[in-house]
Amino acid sequence: MDPMSRPNASSLQKTPGVKTEKEKTPVDKKKEKKTSSEIEREQEKERAEKKIEDQRRENKEQQARDLPRFKVGEGENEITTSKDTYELISCLGQGSFGCVFSCVRQSDKKSFAIKCESVHARKPMLPHEANVLLALNLLKSPHFVEMIDNGQIAGRFQFVVIRLVGQNLWDVRVEMKEKRFTLATSLMIGIQTLAGLRDLHRKEQSRKDDIESWWYMLTEFIVFDIPWKKIRGTDRDGVRAAKWRLRGDGAYMKMLFHKCCYQQMHTILLYLDSLQYGNIPDYDFIYHQVTAAASVHKAELEAAPDWDQKAKRYGGPEYKERVAYIVKELE
Template sequence: MATICELVQLPVGSECGRWTILKKLGEGAFGAVYLVKEKGKNDVEYALKVEAEADPLGLLKMEVAVLLEVKKQKIVRRHFLELADKGNLPGKFNYMVMTLVGKSFQDLRKSAQYNKFSMGTAISVARQSLEAVEDLHNIGFLHRDIKPGNYTIGRKEMHELRKVYMLDFGMARKFAREDGTLRNPRARAGFRGTVKYAPLACHIQREQCRKDDIESWLYMMVEMTSGRLPWRNLTEPNDVGAFKKECKTLRPRCLFGGCPREYLEIFPILDKGKFFDAPEYTAIYELLERAMVSTNRRVSL
């Protein structure tokens, strides 16, 4: 049986709307991404993502919805890509065109010494990636798939190597209505996300809320900082969930070894919040600032 990616293949030199395909950048279970240029304009390159029109998941629709909301709410554009175009080739595929970015956190970590960032870099990245989560929440969306592969840095050509971008909103869910009121949780929610970084709520099929995105962010930052997560060799979701619960309630140092001690204080902040509560982002930023000061002091000694 053909996969979605096999159904949507765009040859180099072909055209999609006003865009010319230059090369394929990558592909996965949900579609392919291509490097493109706008016809008649050869100075700026973009990324074009395609998804089969018949794809039952329809993840591209949610991605477009999020980036359109970002575009409307100009105040939150600091860590998001520009949606340059969107469209449909009837009977074949949907597509979206967005800013071209640099390497993902996942690729950067794998190429780094000991598979981790330096302490100062990790804390700096932690702040920017948390800002992106907060900005997304402020426009009423949960990400629900926070992981290193869904964050990138900017491009060297654009002088943005120190800027962080959040990607891939196909798993996102709108938790706030237009009038600002919050949607009630479903009695049971299916697993959404990536097992390695998913919050405990996923493992017990509970509706995710804002603090669950931050729990996933924390797991990601532990891996960026220390080079590993203690359940990295487990594959069964139930086993991973049990290990996460043990680390959170009984053995926190098992999770946070090699990380700033301030990381240990984040879980208690999250646990204070209820389902409808906005997380205490400011308190977490203050912990990251303390961690950076401590790191700089150690380096200078």
């Protein structure tokens, strides 16, 4: 055999990254068979996706530049409106499109919160929120955050100044020792949120749906569970089936409320299911069911809430019965 025809060691070595015919999978072979038009379409799709991603990143960077460049003791520390000047004190929270600061009104040194949102936000929410808060201000209800001021820094961000409040109920509950409220606090929350919904419904609709959602919230606070807790949010059929299960022969409802409040919570749900969409709920009737639950189970509604044990008793607004439903100045 001619020595020159023998394969040497280097010619037998595998080229890095290149598969042999035996190593190729059906997917690899399918890719090799792609036509030039298919390859071009894929490349066009990749370019389009990259363009969208670049635009998204550019928008986020733009929105970050729009918001107040705040640093303690330096940077943009004041926002001025036609009414007053607000000194930024600390950043309470920040996201892709907005941020919230604690601030002090210079005219009287009172503390507030100021919410800012970039004017380049893809789906601006703050203008709508400002309109809702302005309408709710007319109700003079103690259950809503009061809007103090609002405005815009041209080309950069919009803002609203609101009363400074604490954490939301979910975060407060999670920080509890056993991640739950006592029955007294749960029922007190139920009464206060019911009163808030009643006041809201003097201006807004969706009364029946809102009160039903309120019932589910109160259920979770009382029994620390909800029938569809482990069902994916996208599984609408599963959630619907769980809701119907609550309304079955009563066995599941009794099991859910086996420790307390079955009679009152069952009565409220039956009443809500009897309403038509346009009906005005009897809020006082629902209120009396909640207070009856407190009485039966000796839950002191005037006790200090779980998150404020330094207080001697609950000091928030009381539920007012027989409140006139139609507010003429809002019509």
